[in-house]
Amino acid sequence: MTARQDEATVNDTKPEGPPLVEIRGLTKSFDAVRALQGVDLTISQGTVTALLGDNGAGKSTLVRCLTGVHEPDDGEILFRGERIKLGSPDDARHLGIETVFQDLGLIEDLQVWQNLYLNRELTKGVVPLRILDKKQMIARSATILADLDVNVPNVRATVRRMSGGQRQSVAIARAANWGTTLVIMDEPTAALGVRETAAVEKLIGRLRSNGVTVLLVSHDMDQVMRVADRAWILRRGRTAAHRRVSETDGGELVGLITGAIAGDADA
């Protein structure tokens, strides 16, 4: 218990920055299914924001709207206070929004450094004959991973040989490495063991202290209490409540998710 309070104190010492992303009244329907029915959510700069909700609450749809996969029917998304339209994943990427989906998006047969630099390869030589600068990419990959304290024995190993936790860490490191402002993680530890989960949570903490903003979709209340600053709870396509993690506990969050505790909007 004391450990948790310490953690909470740590969370509190860092003042929340200005809002990086503000979502207002977002709606999205698929035929007859109204996946989002007016969602509000604010992600403050430099924080870890948890996105909670039961299956079907609209988390995935919201994430896909933020990454440009889906276009919302109505409502607005503000990025650094400016209204933006995300028409494609490229639009999101240009704003520095990177997503680590559950399938991780790694290429198994390529080596770790190739994955880290995929489609951002460093080259050398003159224009018609630009060849890959492997040395540079391998060296920098090792640095990138070391800086984030990611334990991968060899950046020249193929991803196929990596454990689930190592893969997750490589995927997160890749997402966080390109001038990224917001990293969205979709249940990053769902498939991981205890030790690997701890390593990934440490990595999330590292990103936070490096100034990267994180939106964390998670089903693990203990994890949310450990790593997040603020939690937003969706229920049936609406924002049910939001809490400072330092002012709530796992029990209340579960209650808000299931509806056992009335949300702010239910009144």
Added chain:
Amino acid sequence: MTVTIEEPAEPAIEAKRRPGLSIGAAARYAAPIGLVIVFIIFFIATPNFLTVANLTDLLVSASILMVLAMGQQLVISVAGIDLSVGSNLPWAAATLGFAYTHGANLAVAMLLALVAGGVVGLINGLLVARLNMTDFIVTLGTLSVVSGATLLLTGGNTVAVSSPFLQGLALDGVGPVRWFWLVAIVAALLTAFLLFKTKTGTHLLATGGNLDAARGTGIHVARTRLLAYLLSGLACGVAGILLVARTGGADPSLQTELLLSSIAAVVLGGSSLFGGRASVLGSAVGAVLLTSLINGFTLIGISQNYQPVAVGAVVLGAAFISRFQK
């Protein structure tokens, strides 16, 4: 020019996942292992096999297959398959023959052969990559269409091409090194360079390894797949020129065995039919292996009719082995 043809094997991280002599490991080295076995068998069977004259000739006829296999290698790298090779090759050859016999300059006729091959590759690429049609149906379709077009162009007859330059290309060389070998080696080096030294190569392998993930990083997967088919078409153009040089004419008939052999060479070489993994050196050795098989059969005097059986069996064996690669 120093080009590493094969990526160095990475050190094993988790030893428990890699049993010492698995079928998967054998699959990786199927081509060199098979080549040694075939050489030993034919060496024992006939004194005419392991002679300088025969090996020279063997490597000359392997050159055509090797060029085709390089194109096939690129398509298989993006998890595709190019079945149109079987008719694109005689189509390119017929185009050369037609243009040359109709008064075109040889250089122009050769260029037209490349264009003819490239156009078929481009059509395959557009249909597969842009319209998302299934690769083997598309290339099966173009296999038939192009085969018919070749017959229409030539009236079904072999077009004789008598050109001193093409004769020289087939029979001469630099010292003991034949021109055909040089063409095949250059094709292999260019393919290896593209795959392992350039951005485009990484994107080819990434696209073949995991299409969605590659698209997710912003790689233009359609453009990348199109390029693979286009280059395979160009390889058919080059091989078509070699074929005309070697046979002194353009035979319009379908080259089913070369088609099958081009796929078998790549699979024997250790590339994955599921895409994402390529070995240029392996494919080159695979091409030599398959050619050695046919060459040895001919020397021993086994009926020509057994050759498709042998090639087909090797293809099936390669497919069986590749089952264990993932």
